[in-house]
Amino acid sequence: MTNLINQGKTAGKLVEFSMLQNIAEDDAQHKNDYKMLFQGQGKILLALSDDDNLPQKVLADRLNMTPQSMAEFVRKLEKRDLVSRKKSVDDKRVTIVSLTDNGRLEIEKRMQVIPKYLRVLNDEELSQLNNILDKINEQMYLDIKNADSTLHNKYHQLMLNHVLTKIHTND
Amino acid sequence: MTNLINQGKTAGKLVEFSMLQNIAEDDAQHKNDYKMLFQGQGKILLALSDDDNLPQKVLADRLNMTPQSMAEFVRKLEKRDLVSRKKSVDDKRVTIVSLTDNGRLEIEKRMQVIPKYLRVLNDEELSQLNNILDKINEQMYLDIKNADSTLHNKYHQLMLNHVLTKIHTND
DNA sequence: AATAATAATCAGGTATACCTAACAAAAACA
DNA sequence: TGTTTTTGTTAGGTATACCTGATTATTATT
Numbered sequence A, B: 001m002t003n004l005i006n007q008g009k010t011a012g013k014l015v016e017f018s019m020l021q022n023i024a025e026d027d028a029q030h031k032n033d034y035k036m037l038f039q040g041q042g043k044i045l046l047a048l049s050d051d052d053n054l055p056q057k058v059l060a061d062r063l064n065m066t067p068q069s070m071a072e073f074v075r076k077l078e079k080r081d082l083v084s085r086k087k088s089v090d091d092k093r094v095t096i097v098s099l100t101d102n103g104r105l106e107i108e109k110r111m112q113v114i115p116k117y118l119r120v121l122n123d124e125e126l127s128q129l130n131n132i133l134d135k136i137n138e139q140m141y142l143d144i145k146n147a148d149s150t151l152h153n154k155y156h157q158l159m160l161n162h163v164l165t166k167i168h169t170n171d
Numbered sequence C: 001a002a003t004a005a006t007a008a009t010c011a012g013g014t015a016t017a018c019c020t021a022a023c024a025a026a027a028a029c030a
Numbered sequence D: 001t002g003t004t005t006t007t008g009t010t011a012g013g014t015a016t017a018c019c020t021g022a023t024t025a026t027t028a029t030t
Helices: A002-024 A030-038 A040-050 A056-062 A067-079 A101-112 A116-120 A123-149 A163-168 B002-024 B030-038 B040-050 B056-062 B067-079 B101-111 B116-120 B123-149 B163-168
Strands: A083-087 A095-099 B083-087 B095-099
Touching: A002 B101, A002 B116, A002 B123, A040 A056, A040 A067, A040 A083, A040 A095, A040 A101, A056 A067, A056 A095, A067 A083, A095 A101, A101 B002, A116 B002, A116 B123, A123 B002, A123 B116, A123 B123, B040 B056, B040 B067, B040 B083, B040 B095, B040 B101, B056 B067, B056 B095, B067 B083, B095 B101
Parallel strands: none
Antiparallel strands: A083 A095, B083 B095
């Protein structure tokens, strides 16, 4: 009961947070980079950062996208030299998509940006936030898995599990 | 020093969080609603939710957009019956944009969605997260103000200051 | 070997967020 | 009063994210 009220408050602050993020990062292309991490081409990069050398079809399924869209995005990524495409040898229909070194760098670059606003948190707050995010993220993994047990698109799971922590464990 | 490491970890988790959010809310148009809060038409709604009945020009300045884009978005919002446009009487050049009741409802609807993932936090965690978000948000307000003291576009400030808390204070 | 299913492509489309250039109407200024 | 500034509009454009339909290879099935 009381909890609901607190949840409401926090929800509002999260919205505020997202909005400020959007405005604050208005500088340069950072914003776009960040925004682009989670849709279209960016999604694909993230997917590949965990599980590389995937057929386009698999990517399309995982990211819940039509093969046509996938083809388009992969093309664009290829043009930007972030992924490469090679025909599979076992099945000459399939095109294997792989990250280029450039693409790998790009992802790291994008993810290693430490938002300026984190600097105002002290160690205790950082660790609190860490715990909270762990809990929230875990719950979201579960939600995603459940929403999906209805087969039809396996979502990420594999791909997602600690993709990012992995990349960030070089500290 | 150590702090930097923790910041890095947290940054990674935030990226993870955003990504999961994007995927988890794949259901229905919720995702789009949410996403749309912070750009284009959505930004305008938010701006008006704090400070209503504004000339298009002012909106364009505050949201750092060309008047042409603003005109376009306001048009679209009008078509969706979320805002109304009336000519100002003192200055017949200006068009005053106002939220319709419908628009006001729309904003509240969008913002009062409590993300499912918050339910896994207990009261202590919620209050920790609240504090943390307060700190972060406050810092971002400052950043925005500073980035902006270089005149040229006054950003929000007025508009932003506790827009959302205000709306959420009905608990 | 003939047919069906699968991976991908091409062509064409919609929607959104933006932008620039050109221009009209109204207001401010000299 | 005439000129300049300001607000907004029209027209046209770019870029991204997606989608559907039709078609081509290639592999799987019968």
